[in-house]
Amino acid sequence: MIKLSVCIPVYNFDVRELVYGLKNEIESQNLSAEIILIDDFSDRQFFSLNSEIQNVVNVFVPLDENVGRSKIRNLFLNYVQGEYLLFLDCDGKLIQENFLRNYINFLSQNSLTDALYGGRKVPTEIPDQKHLLRWKFAVERENLSVEERKSHPYLSFQTNNFVIRKKVLDKIPFNVSYSNYGYEDLLFAMDLKSENINIHHIENPVLNNDVEANEVYLEKVKESVASVSAMLKTDAVKNRISGIKLVKAFEKLNFFPFNNLVIFFFKISTNLLEKNLLKGNKSLRYLDLYKLGLLFKLMKS
Numbered sequence: 001m002i003k004l005s006v007c008i009p010v011y012n013f014d015v016r017e018l019v020y021g022l023k024n025e026i027e028s029q030n031l032s033a034e035i036i037l038i039d040d041f042s043d044r045q046f047f048s049l050n051s052e053i054q055n056v057v058n059v060f061v062p063l064d065e066n067v068g069r070s071k072i073r074n075l076f077l078n079y080v081q082g083e084y085l086l087f088l089d090c091d092g093k094l095i096q097e098n099f100l101r102n103y104i105n106f107l108s109q110n111s112l113t114d115a116l117y118g119g120r121k122v123p124t125e126i127p128d129q130k131h132l133l134r135w136k137f138a139v140e141r142e143n144l145s146v147e148e149r150k151s152h153p154y155l156s157f158q159t160n161n162f163v164i165r166k167k168v169l170d171k172i173p174f175n176v177s178y179s180n181y182g183y184e185d186l187l188f189a190m191d192l193k194s195e196n197i198n199i200h201h202i203e204n205p206v207l208n209n210d211v212e213a214n215e216v217y218l219e220k221v222k223e224s225v226a227s228v229s230a231m232l233k234t235d236a237v238k239n240r241i242s243g244i245k246l247v248k249a250f251e252k253l254n255f256f257p258f259n260n261l262v263i264f265f266f267k268i269s270t271n272l273l274e275k276n277l278l279k280g281n282k283s284l285r286y287l288d289l290y291k292l293g294l295l296f297k298l299m300k301s
Helices: 016-028 044-051 069-078 099-109 129-142 146-151 166-171 184-194 214-232 235-241 245-253 258-279 284-300
Strands: 004-010 033-039 059-062 084-088 092-094 115-117 161-165 199-201 206-208
Touching (some): 044 059, 069 166, 129 284, 214 258, 245 258
Parallel strands (some): 004 033, 004 084, 033 059
Antiparallel strands (some): 092 206, 115 161
C-alpha cells in the first residue's frame, strides 16, 4: 500500500482549514498518509494559530530562523515515513473531494512514477483592482489544463502541489543556493530532467487561496528576476533555465549596443511601468517588459 507523507512548509499563514481538510479525508477514507508541518519562523500571531493543530498533525517542527523556500523542503526528508512526499503550499485550499485518494490511486496504478504535479487554480471571481495583477498572472500564465501542462511537463511544473518519490528528492534536493522567491521550482524541474526523471501531470488542483496585493506581488517579481540573474551568472546552472521565456528573450536581445539601449529605456520608463502594473488591470505585456528590463539591468551590474 502506498503511504503518502503530506509536507506543508508554513510561513505567515493560517493552515488550520487546510490541515483539518486533509485530516478528515485521511480518517474518513482510512488512507495511509501522514501530515507534517515545518514552520519557517513565522510571525508570532500565525505561529500561535497553527500551534493549535500540533496534536492534529503527525509532526510539527518550528524553526528558530527563516531558512527559505528551498532548504525547508529538503528538511522534510528528516521527518517523513512515506515512500512519496506530497508538497502543498500553506496558502492552498482543497477543492477536490478525493484529493489525497486521487494521488494515491494514480501512484498505485503507475508504480514507476517518480514525480507528479496536480495543478492549481485561483478563485473564478475577479478580485478588486488592488489584487488584480497576481490574479491575472495566475489565470493567464499558470492555471493550465492538463493537456497544456503535458506538452511542456518541466516548464509547467510548480511546487504548490506536487508529489515526489522520497529516494528521488534524497538524490536530487532543491538547490539551496537560491532560497528567494521565484524560479526555484523551475530549477528543480530542470534538475529532475537532467537526471531523466519524468514529471507526470494529472488534474488534481488546489486553490491558491491568497492572492497578494499588487504591491506585494510586484516586490516578489523583483525578487524572482534577481534569482534568474543570479542563476544566469552561475555556469553550472544557467543552461538549465534556458527554456524560460524571460531568459530566451534576454539571450536573443543581449548584444551590443542593443543591450545598453534596453537598460537606458528601462531606467527612464521604470516608474511608468510600475505605475501601470500597480493599477492591476493592464496587459501582462507590461509585466513582461518590466521583467526583461530589470533582468538586463541586473545582469549589467
